[in-house]
Amino acid sequence: MPQKDTLLHLIAGGCSGTVGAIVTCPLEVLKTRLQSSGLTLRPVFQVQLGTVSGTGVIRPGTVTPGLLQVLRSILEKEGPRSLFRGLGPNLVGVAPSRAIYFAAYSKSKEIFNGLLVPNSGAVHMSSAGVAAFVTNSLMNPVWMVKTRMQLEKKARGEKKMNALQCARYVYKTEGIRGFYRGLTASYAGISETMICFLIYETLKKELAESQLTSRNGEQKGASDFLSLMLAAAFSKGCASCIAYPHEVIRTRLREEGSKYKYFFQTGRLIAVEEGYAAFYRGLIPQLIRQIPNTAIVLSTYELIVHLLGDK
Numbered sequence: 345m346p347q348k349d350t351l352l353h354l355i356a357g358g359c360s361g362t363v364g365a366i367v368t369c370p371l372e373v374l375k376t377r378l379q380s381s382g383l384t385l386r387p388v389f390q391v392q393l394g395t396v397s398g399t400g401v402i403r404p405g406t407v408t409p410g411l412l413q414v415l416r417s418i419l420e421k422e423g424p425r426s427l428f429r430g431l432g433p434n435l436v437g438v439a440p441s442r443a444i445y446f447a448a449y450s451k452s453k454e455i456f457n458g459l460l461v462p463n464s465g466a467v468h469m470s471s472a473g474v475a476a477f478v479t480n481s482l483m484n485p486v487w488m489v490k491t492r493m494q495l496e497k498k499a500r501g502e503k504k505m506n507a508l509q510c511a512r513y514v515y516k517t518e519g520i521r522g523f524y525r526g527l528t529a530s531y532a533g534i535s536e537t538m539i540c541f542l543i544y545e546t547l548k549k550e551l552a553e554s555q556l557t558s559r560n561g562e563q564k565g566a567s568d569f570l571s572l573m574l575a576a577a578f579s580k581g582c583a584s585c586i587a588y589p590h591e592v593i594r595t596r597l598r599e600e601g602s603k604y605k606y607f608f609q610t611g612r613l614i615a616v617e618e619g620y621a622a623f624y625r626g627l628i629p630q631l632i633r634q635i636p637n638t639a640i641v642l643s644t645y646e647l648i649v650h651l652l653g654d655k
Contacts, residue, residue: 352652356446360644364637365438370427371633372434376494377414378626379595381602411629423500430490432507437486441479446645449475449541463549465542472541473534480530485523487530489514491598517600528607529594536587540579544642547575572646573639580638584631589623591630 377383409417418426452471460466489510498504505513514522551571593611596604604610614622 352649355443355652356645356648359439359648360442360641362435362439362442363644364641365434366431367640368633368637369431369434371629373418373427373429373494374411374414375591375626375629375633376430376491376595377418378409378411378629379592380495381596381599381604382495382497383409383414383625421499422497426498426504429496429504430493433486433490433493436507437483437490441483441486442641442645444482445475445479448478463545465546468545469538469542472538476534476537477531480527480534484527484530485511488523488525488598491526491595492600495595495599526594526597529590529597529610532590532607533587533594536583536590539586540583540638543582544576544579547579548572551575569643569647573643576642577635577639581631581635584634585627588627588630592623592625 449471452474453467456467456470457463460470489507492510492514493505493507496504496510511523518525551568555568555571589611592614593604593607596602596610596614597607604613611623
């Protein structure tokens with residue numbers, strides 16, 4: 345029975361991850377471009393009043409392009425297909441990564457329920473942390489290639505590298521270690537996963553209890569899965585806002601030939617050179633992408649587990 349349950353979670357996780365990746369790929373490309381140090385900042389001149397004489401002082405500054413400006417630039421210079429850069433490795437990686445994640449989460453939850461207070465917040469956070477650690481360790485090379493492909497800027501009509509060519513190039517220029525750039529930032533991002541699942545499991549438990557008292561044993565309906573989608577969306581939104589800076593650091597670490605070498609060194613450089621606001625560049629497309637994506641993934645996962653579990 346445990347092997348059957350693990351297979352069920354593998355299938356459900358893989359299918360749900362694939363659906364979410366295809367639907368939200370353009371938003372991920374936009375997010376990655378906004379996070380990049382290669383983003384072209386528009387120069388502006390700000391007039392500031394002097395503190396003593398009251399005269400105006402003109403100071404140069406920069407403004408980060410917005411989501412729509414980056415989208416327009418990609419469409420004009422690179423063409424619509426560039427919005428799906430990295431989809432190949434994403435599809436190759438998302439199904440096994442989601443499958444590994446949900447299988448590891450389910451198994452960890454089973455183990456921690458025997459060690460800690462069953463179905464408590466500590467169980468959910470610990471299980472999510474273990475699952476994220478395992479998944480990030482195994483899948484980082486795939487996500488590294490995906491990020492490099494999304495950052496590649498070629499004019500419309502110019503030949504772009506495919507996933508295999510990109511992987512060969514990374515290996516040729518940086519060796520095996522090149523595939524693990526950004527892994528420390530991914531480990532830091534485990535906190536986001538733990539927060540997300542803590543909130544989600546708490547909301548799911550509350551929803552299950554309220555539905556149990558109002559339904560008197562009837563089968564789950566469409567409204568139940570809509571409730572789970574909303575719970576997942578709210579959970580991911582909260583977790584993303586809290587833990588977002590690690591995403592920017594991870595993208596910078598994965599840039600080709602960059603000055604960013606280590607997690608804390610990258611964080612210091614960004615803070616000194618661009619200010620703390622730079623840690624939240626790309627947050628809007630991230631929220632637009634991740635909130636529906638997580639809602640789709642978790643509700644699809646719950647639906648498949650419910651349907652196949654009954655059988």
